[in-house]
Amino acid sequence: MNTFIFVFLLSTPGVTAVLHTVRYFQTSSSDVPNFPEFVAVAYVDGFVIGHYDSNTRRAVLKQDWVKDALGEDYIESLTARGGKHQLRFKAHLENLKQRFNQSGGVHTYQQMHGCDWDDETGEVNGYCLYGYDGEDFISLNLKEQIWIAAKQQAFISKLNWDNNKAMMSHCKYYYTQECPENLKKIVNVGRSFLMRTDLPSIQLLQRTPSSPVTCHATGFYPRYAEMFWRKDQEEKVLEGVDHGEMLPNHDGSFQMSVDLNISLIRAEDWSRYDCVFQIKGVEEDLTVTLDKSVILSNWRKSDGGVVAAVVVPVLVLVALVGFVLWKKCRPARCPSGFTGSHTSDTSSSSPGESDPNKETSEEQREMRTLIS
Template sequence: WQVLSKKPWVSTWLLLHTLRYFYTASSDVPNFPEFVVVGYVDDVQIIHYDSNNRTAVPKQDWMKDITDQPYWERQTGKLMGSQQMFKVNLETAKQRFNQTGGVHIVQVMYGCEWDDETGDVDGYNQYGYDGEDFIVLNLKSETWIAAKQQAFITKLSWDSNKAMMSHIKHYYTQICPEWLKKYVNAGRSSLMRTDLPSIKLLQRTPSSPVTCHATGFYPRNAVMFWRKDQEEVFEGVDHGEMLPNHDGSFQMSVDLNISLIRAEDWSRYDCVFQLKGVEEDLTVTLDKSVILSNWRKSDGGVVAGAVVGGLLLLLLGAVSGFFLWRKRSGGNK
């Protein structure tokens, strides 16, 4: 890769910090705990609890520095109570949908965000069932939005409980942001770090799209795209998802359909990666000699297909750690 000039819009990255918790209750999912809780600050995991171990544990050293053993004992007690509550919620949801056995999942995502430049804060709370939205909090209107007919009875009950809504609003606008600021300050050296990625071009067969793959970068505020003669290309380009790595870094990819490109024009294309906090672009030029593939050997004499296979395993590992509930309400971040 090579360093190019700074793009003007890179300086417009939002300075948002987030604190998010994910609760997952499931039934009949093989090799998966019935109840799992994970918490994240700026996409870095800070806490884990599951029904197998039944203990809340910190996932970052700086979390241990700002807490004591009684804190984690209290968290464990609270989450053990939540485990029982979510077991009841799962059975209630199955009854509402006229379901009995089989795989079913209830998930909750809640938390807050804080803009450390403007000081603005916001909060969110949303429930999902079997991979789809169920009910979502609208903090501005102080009401709940039922995404499913089966959630309407819950909406009526929660909307009428003004004391509960007052408590919720106080938590998401006061308590949650205070904890978020505390966590950000404690983990600043880790959360504010910048890790550059390893960028490679991959291809399965001579006719397959060329994949530009970046891995090992942090933070996740990054974009990657193909361009021709310094202009972004949209035709024949397919953007993959951003996925977490097990070490807390991230990976992403973007494909380019080379069947649309003449051989003599390859050198006019390059893959561009831009990361928050880094002024320069990282680029790699479309060149057959640097592509790792299933159909020819790399310079080291090792079949490069093993690299592509390793990438597939890496992606599968990242997906297996990804949240089961992927769908999000349009009005939530």
């Protein structure tokens, strides 16, 4: 079974990025030690703006200006919705375990939904995707106004939701009007914060004398950044280079790394290699030359006589849960920033599944609540 923690792939769409996003991630889990049964996290432009979990049973805003954008009662409405979603997600998780003929063990049911807004073209795009145990389960095709079943066990939900025209009408209104309008309010009030540029600290790290040298940048914002190794100041594909993923920090900034296999480099050629960091809005590159004297490691002391530990990326709970989409997602059906492959199975339900007629009203009520 796939692990219950998934990776949100942060795209780097280039220097013309004017796309603003709001994404809501909700995770219900069973039998996961030291982890809340339900967690919800809200992101704007990749930055955590609020979260809710079943342990505290309270929604918490991470930025005061979000309250200024959406009103004083926004936090109370989030708390109320969090409690309702917590109960519904738990019930639906149990239902899915029956559909998959499962009992105990670690299982997860997740939703990612939200919208994008291009503040230059005015174009908006909404999306809603569900996953079970780390794989696609069902997703909304808003343009065609149908649900796409990725698993045989999801076909019951597809039939029910496709036939509910009132629910689809509500989905269309929410993802094309209400969600973008809220996003615009948040972005306009928090523009100075969301559109800022923070430069990173960059270090060269090495675990052992034979390990690759890692160029690690952390603390930068926004996420539209690139980092690479170059030789003789030329940007070209180098042998022995491994790009790591971009990851979130607990404060809303980001970190990324790129490895260089030094076993392929002669000692006298080290100075010909540079690690280069580029970020949207800053013309000048940040560079660090490959030099043994500046490498921090676990196996030798730095020049200052202090043993420097190699940085290990650590994600706090809300970041861990929030960056949640499934690994097998077809780009044509995914929102901006999600990539991968996807298979769709819309075959009829198999014997032993729950009666669709018994689930229609509950699933319809759930959907109306989840997207509000």
